[in-house]
Amino acid sequence: MPEQDTSRRPPGVCIPWEEKRKEMPAIRGDEQLVERVWKDIDGLAYMYIWQVLLSF
Amino acid sequence: MSAATETLYAQRLKRYVTAMRNGKPDRVPIRPFVAELTAKYAGYTIQEVTQDYQKAFAAARKCAADFDWDAVVGNMVYGWAGLVQAIGLRYYASPGVELPPDTPFQYLEPPEDEAWMRPDEYDALAEDPTGYLLSVWLPRVSADVSPLGQPSSLRNNLSFLKGGMAMLEYFQGFGVQADRLRSESGTVSAISGILKAPLDILADKLRGYKGLCADLFRQPQKVLAACEALAPHLLEVAAGGADPQKNVPIGLWMHRGCVPFLSPPQFEKFYWPTLRWIVEGLWARGHQTLFYAEGDWTANLKYFAELPERAIVFHVDRSDIFAAHRTLGEKFCLSGGVPNDLLAFGTPQDVRACCKKIIDGVARQGGYIMDASAIMQDDTNVENLRAMTDFTREYGVY
Numbered sequence: 001m002p003e004q005d006t007s008r009r010p011p012g013v014c015i016p017w018e019e020k021r022k023e024m025p026a027i028r029g030d031e032q033l034v035e036r037v038w039k040d041i042d043g044l045a046y047m048y049i050w051q052v053l054l055s056f
Numbered sequence: 057m058s059a060a061t062e063t064l065y066a067q068r069l070k071r072y073v074t075a076m077r078n079g080k081p082d083r084v085p086i087r088p089f090v091a092e093l094t095a096k097y098a099g100y101t102i103q104e105v106t107q108d109y110q111k112a113f114a115a116a117r118k119c120a121a122d123f124d125w126d127a128v129v130g131n132m133v134y135g136w137a138g139l140v141q142a143i144g145l146r147y148y149a150s151p152g153v154e155l156p157p158d159t160p161f162q163y164l165e166p167p168e169d170e171a172w173m174r175p176d177e178y179d180a181l182a183e184d185p186t187g188y189l190l191s192v193w194l195p196r197v198s199a200d201v202s203p204l205g206q207p208s209s210l211r212n213n214l215s216f217l218k219g220g221m222a223m224l225e226y227f228q229g230f231g232v233q234a235d236r237l238r239s240e241s242g243t244v245s246a247i248s249g250i251l252k253a254p255l256d257i258l259a260d261k262l263r264g265y266k267g268l269c270a271d272l273f274r275q276p277q278k279v280l281a282a283c284e285a286l287a288p289h290l291l292e293v294a295a296g297g298a299d300p301q302k303n304v305p306i307g308l309w310m311h312r313g314c315v316p317f318l319s320p321p322q323f324e325k326f327y328w329p330t331l332r333w334i335v336e337g338l339w340a341r342g343h344q345t346l347f348y349a350e351g352d353w354t355a356n357l358k359y360f361a362e363l364p365e366r367a368i369v370f371h372v373d374r375s376d377i378f379a380a381h382r383t384l385g386e387k388f389c390l391s392g393g394v395p396n397d398l399l400a401f402g403t404p405q406d407v408r409a410c411c412k413k414i415i416d417g418v419a420r421q422g423g424y425i426m427d428a429s430a431i432m433q434d435d436t437n438v439e440n441l442r443a444m445t446d447f448t449r450e451y452g453v454y
Contacts, residue, residue: 008183008184008187009184009185009186009187010288011288011289011291011292011293012292012296013186014186014190044220044224045220046186047293047296048219048220048223049186049189049190049194050186050189050289050290050292050293051223051227051250051293052143052145052189052194052219052223053189053193053257053261054250054251054252054257054290054293055134055135055250056135056136056139056140056143056145056148
């Protein structure tokens with residue numbers, strides 16, 4: 001049974017924040033804010049592909 | 057919303073939830089899963105409700121109001137053809153396009169040697185399910201999405217743009233629909249969230265049923281590994297769409313895990329372990345799962361009986377409802393059991409007799425919800441549906 005997800009792309013994730021962060025210059029303001037919004041929108045893309053599979 | 061409608065909604069919600077928790081409400085809840093029947097009743101073609109989801113929503117609201125049901129699915133003609141066409145999905149035949157306008161939509165399984173997932177791709181799927189779906193599966197199932205490494209195109213870009221925007225609009229529409237059902241007729245939205253068993257995903261959308269059947273013998277460990285890789289994602293998606301109030305269940309659409317599609321030993325080995333893990337994970341988060349068990353799952357009831365008490369609502373299609381009650385009734389609510397062919401071709405008297413037999417046999421201690429065996433399409437006779445509704449309202453009082 002799945003106990004620990006060791007895949008590169010865990011549930012809810014398309015492009016991991018860690019991968020995106022490497023592409024960005026120094027964040028001069030609130031990095032947690034940037035991370036949270038990145039993950040929220042990335043989750044929408046995740047939901048898209050899994051809902052295509054499940055619902056349509 | 058009027059105070060009277062809000063009171064009616066509260067009564068219905070309490071009735072529905074009490075039954076689902078295997079309790080005894082004031083009377084048997086009525087929760088019909090009506091699909092293309094709503095089109096017939098509301099005066100639309102099947103094409104109209106499949107192509108234009110606002111008409112599907114309107115038809116569902118009209119049925120809910122006129123029949124005065126306790127709960128209904130916001131739109132049971134769920135596969136919106138407009139979205140399917142925007143993405144360019146190949147596996148769908150739509151009413152009014154590939155099909156006559158009054159024929160329900162059809163899923164098309166590809167030839168075995170052209171399955172959307174090839175037999176040597178299990179490792180790729182298990183390694184990175186999301187990446188596989190985006191990079192390999194979607195370009196195959198969509199006529200517009202470009203495969204990786206191939207030049208992109210305007211149609212590729214538009215498939216994602218239109219698909220994403222349309223999906224967002226559609227799913228937000230369900231929220232509005234739930235509010236309108238509540239405010240206009242005091243009707244509860246019956247389910248929230250979607251789930252399928254990992255093995256059904258492999259059969260329905262990836263390998264095809266024939267391909268999957270061969271894989272069960274030729275590469276069973278790969279099949280198991282794929283199911284285990286899919287399971288956390290299916291749990292995530294189901295939980296993501298679940299009712300935040302934890303009142304109504306997640307809909308689990310059970311397709312080909314029962315006899316004759318899988319033998320009980322195959323079910324035990326391939327279908328059940330990961331599905332059980334998901335369902336128990338959802339229950340640990342407070343969410344019930346509606347086992348919409350299409351077909352005859354009588355041989356599998358003993359497995360479902362292992363689940364935690366109240367974790368599921370078990371819907372009866374062709375299963376023996378009295379066997380289901382004996383095996384599962386102590387722990388779980390049941391729903392359904394009124395045959396669709398009876399609702400289509402029987403008399404109202406026959407329907408009432410059937411409802412009486414079911415209520416007398418499985419509902420006397422509560423824990424039962426009245427519904428047809430399977431999703432009601434356009435062959436359902438409206439007078440028979442009315443007979444089922446009216447009889448249950450009169451006779452199903454505790």
